[in-house]
Every structure is written in C-alpha cells, then in structure tokens.
Amino acid sequence: MNQEVTLRRQWIATGVAVVASAAVIAIAATGARSEPPATPEQSTAVVSVSDAACGSGAGARSAGPVTFTLRNDSKWPTEVYLVKQPGLGTLFRSVILGPGVSLNERAVLGPGSYSFQCLQGGQVRSISLPFAVTGEVSSDDTPAIKQASSGELQQSNNLYLRYASQTLGTMAPQLRGLTAALASGNLASARLYWLDARQTWAGLGAAYGSFGDAGDNIQGVRNPALAPANDPAFTGLGRIEYGLYHRDSAQALKEAAVKLDKDVAALAGQLRTLPLVPGSLPLRAHEILEDTLRDTLSGQDDQGAGMAFAITSADVLATRATVADLAGPLESRRPGITATINTTLDAVNTALAPLHRNNSWITLADATPSQRRSVNAAVSSALEALADIPQLLALPQGSE
Structure with a gap:
C-alpha cells in the first residue's frame, strides 16, 4: 500500500488528531x-x-x-x-x-x-x-456559520450508504459479465465489462478511504517497488486492468475477477455496519476530484487502459452524489452553494463531451494538449467551488 493511501485512511479513521499534528508541526516550524x-x-x-x-x-x-x-x-x-x-x-x-x-x-x-x-x-x-x-459596516460582514454536529452529518452518511448499496448492486452483473468473458477467452468483451465496472466503482467515490482495506482490495493499490505480476497485494480492478493491457492470460485474470466479485459482495454485506466517521463525507466531497486531477488526469494511476476521461466522468458523478447527500447541511449554511457546485461539475462534463465518441472514450494519450488543458481547467474550477465544503461542515475537535 502506498504512503498516500495509508495517510488518507489514517485521517478518516482518527479524524482531526492527524491534522492537528500536521498543523502544529507546520506552524511551529515556521x-x-x-x-x-x-x-x-x-x-x-x-x-x-x-x-x-x-x-x-x-x-x-x-x-x-x-x-x-x-x-x-x-x-x-x-x-x-x-x-x-x-x-x-x-x-x-x-x-x-x-x-x-x-x-x-x-x-x-x-x-x-x-x-x-x-x-x-x-x-x-x-x-x-x-x-x-x-455601528454599521460598509461592506458585507463575515457570515456566522452554524457549527456542524455529528448527528447532522450522520444523516448524510446514511444517505451515502444507501447510494453505495445501490451502486454496488449495479456493479455485480458487470463483474459476472467480466468473469464470463474471461472464461471464454474474449478479451475484447472483458475490456468493455471491466470499464463498466471501473466507472461504476469510481461513481461510488469509495476509492478515497471510505471503506478501508475492503475498498483497497477492490480498487487495486499497487506497490511501486514491485512488478505488478509479483505483487500479491495488487488485486481488484487495477490488477485486472494491468493484465488486460499487458497480455496476461485470460485464465489468470478470471481468478482475479472471481476474487473481485467476492470482495464486492462482501463489502455490500458490510455496508449496514460500516463505521463511517461523520466528518469524513465533507472531506471526500473535495478529495474525489482532487485525486482525479492529481492521479487520474496525470496518468499516474493508469495501468494500461488509458481511460482517464471515462473515470473522470464517473468521478464527477461521485462528487455530485456526495454533494447531494450533504445538501441539507450545506444549504442551511450557504444557500445556493450546491447549485454553484453543480454548475462547475456541468462544465467538467462539457469539457469531457468531445472525448466521448460513438460510445467509446478517447485515451489520455490520444487527446490533444488543448483537450487535456480544457478538462484540467474545468476540474480545477470545480475544486475551487468544492473547497468550502470541509470548512463549512467542520466538526469541533474531538467530536469526530
């Protein structure tokens, strides 16, 4: 597991304590x-x-x-x-x-x-x-923001878990199709089923620390010090992507697909008892596209398919769903913020539209520099709009 994923999970699991240490160290040093x-x-x-x-x-x-x-x-x-x-x-x-x-x-x-x-x-x-x-103030005074509470954000978590359950249900037949295609040796069909499942998973937003080890097993987290074929911890969608685009045998990939199907089913069964930290959802609303810009649109997390734009499209869906789950707490503090955010997400989809032709996506390598700049700029603008969410819904220290 890479260091970044480890740190992000530590944030989700322990809340402000991790950030507190980082903040104190940074400020004390300067x-x-x-x-x-x-x-x-x-x-x-x-x-x-x-x-x-x-x-x-x-x-x-x-x-x-x-x-x-x-x-x-x-x-x-x-x-x-x-x-x-x-x-x-x-x-x-x-x-x-x-x-x-x-x-x-x-x-x-x-x-x-x-x-x-x-x-x-x-x-x-x-x-x-x-x-x-x-006295009177000549300019708009700073608005007072109501302090978020764990109970309030737990309601948003419950909405998210309901959405997650529905999304994992969508993923199940896609994985069955993937396994069947690999069993028959039809790699072209397997690539299509893989992309469907990969987009569905990205649309869940679960690759960003929500589900701990279960999420990592499905996503597929690669150890950069090991060759993918020699990394026993490299599983799930990432491992199958690598194999589909690096001439692995269909039989070997079928075994990985069977395990992936079981891991997704196990996660679906755990959702009701999953201990999501109430303060994590506002962070994830911003982190999804933050990871998209840093890892996906840079090609850093590509394992051979080049489907950065397809995954970005799904990440927009995940962000939109997360913002919708937080709409009540957000709108009570800043009316109109969700509409503003959705406008920026619409702009990302507009930038992506020319890259999706005849039901297929242009690869990252085949996009023109202008097309890549357009998508990157739209995602950056969306991140600016999303950046206020963690601050608006920050929980008091120690309440996470």
Whole structure:
C-alpha cells in the first residue's frame, strides 16, 4: 500500500488528531504565518490564549474589518473559534496553534456580541468574555456559520450508504459479465465489462478511504517497488486492468475477477455496519476530484487502459452524489452553494463531451494538449467551488 493511501485512511479513521499534528508541526516550524499588514481601514487586535483564559484582548470596537492576531501563550496546542452570540454561529476556526505560535485571522464584523472559544485536546471548551461591536459596516460582514454536529452529518452518511448499496448492486452483473468473458477467452468483451465496472466503482467515490482495506482490495493499490505480476497485494480492478493491457492470460485474470466479485459482495454485506466517521463525507466531497486531477488526469494511476476521461466522468458523478447527500447541511449554511457546485461539475462534463465518441472514450494519450488543458481547467474550477465544503461542515475537535 502506498504512503498516500495509508495517510488518507489514517485521517478518516482518527479524524482531526492527524491534522492537528500536521498543523502544529507546520506552524511551529515556521513561526507566525506571514500575512499582509492590515490596511488603514482595518482595526487590529492581539488576542491571547493562556492556560488561565481564552481570547483576552479583543475589547469593544466599531463594526468593520478586523485583523485578529491570535497568540497561543499556553503550553498546549489550541484551536480558536470566533463566534457570534448568542449561539449564532462561527465566523472562523483557526488551524491548531502550537505553544508560542501566532497567526493572523481576518473578519468583517457587523454589530452584535462576539466571543472567542478555545479548544485544547482533552479539555472542556473555554470561552472568553463577550465583546461588543457597534455601528454599521460598509461592506458585507463575515457570515456566522452554524457549527456542524455529528448527528447532522450522520444523516448524510446514511444517505451515502444507501447510494453505495445501490451502486454496488449495479456493479455485480458487470463483474459476472467480466468473469464470463474471461472464461471464454474474449478479451475484447472483458475490456468493455471491466470499464463498466471501473466507472461504476469510481461513481461510488469509495476509492478515497471510505471503506478501508475492503475498498483497497477492490480498487487495486499497487506497490511501486514491485512488478505488478509479483505483487500479491495488487488485486481488484487495477490488477485486472494491468493484465488486460499487458497480455496476461485470460485464465489468470478470471481468478482475479472471481476474487473481485467476492470482495464486492462482501463489502455490500458490510455496508449496514460500516463505521463511517461523520466528518469524513465533507472531506471526500473535495478529495474525489482532487485525486482525479492529481492521479487520474496525470496518468499516474493508469495501468494500461488509458481511460482517464471515462473515470473522470464517473468521478464527477461521485462528487455530485456526495454533494447531494450533504445538501441539507450545506444549504442551511450557504444557500445556493450546491447549485454553484453543480454548475462547475456541468462544465467538467462539457469539457469531457468531445472525448466521448460513438460510445467509446478517447485515451489520455490520444487527446490533444488543448483537450487535456480544457478538462484540467474545468476540474480545477470545480475544486475551487468544492473547497468550502470541509470548512463549512467542520466538526469541533474531538467530536469526530
């Protein structure tokens, strides 16, 4: 298993703890994050977090743009939230600050009452004394985002698992067709069945850490230090793709297809009891196309078929389905966001359309540079729209 897959699974399994370590290490190594100085129109405040108090130093102020310098004077890594009272939501959530680290965060404050909340591992969340903001703001104030809850995101997980069950049901006859084609030695037919199954699997979005080892066995994760034929852990769709395009015997591939069929059936049977982490779905909404851009459209994960554009099309479906499952929590925080995202996903499909002719896909190698740039640009734009989802639906540290 490659390192990237291992790290991603660790994130899904343990939640913020992994990110916390990375954030603390990164910030502690560089000191305060470099930020442009506040403009004359902005007010500034140094807000201190200590072992005894959270967020002292804000003070009453006029409405408008503010640059807060968050300074962790405590001996513990700390995450800082700016919230609007009473219980009106979060304006920003800092990365986790190591002891002695400072960080600038900006917000445009409208009139009202605000406070800082501080969260340290294993501790009860502490809260500062409220500070008042008065007057009118000339520009739009920073919206307060309601904190996501595990229960709220579990509802989205349940929708996703229902979709996953239906998708795995679609995959089953495709794998039976693949096995039959290999049994008869019809490699051309086997390639068509393989692509159908590969697209269905990509449409599930499950290759991105959702299903742990079961997902890796179906996806097929290759050890780059070993030749594919000598890697016993290289199984599933990836191994069959390699064999279909590198002259492996139909009989050997039939055995791999039989195992793949069993692995998919086993996963389908486990879905009801699968312990998906509530906070993982918002991350996956962005990660699917992130992996597409990095691994698929670069050709890095190709095992010979060259079907990057076909898989990208399925990844768009997976992203759209994940966003739909999160639509309730997302729309309650930013009305219209799902429509905006779907517009960018439509643009990816538009860029892909010339690459799908007569029910077949142009390979990555056969696409023109202009066609590849068009698809890459559309996926990049979609990623910009999707990037807000993890922040909008971030769970409080320790609740994952």
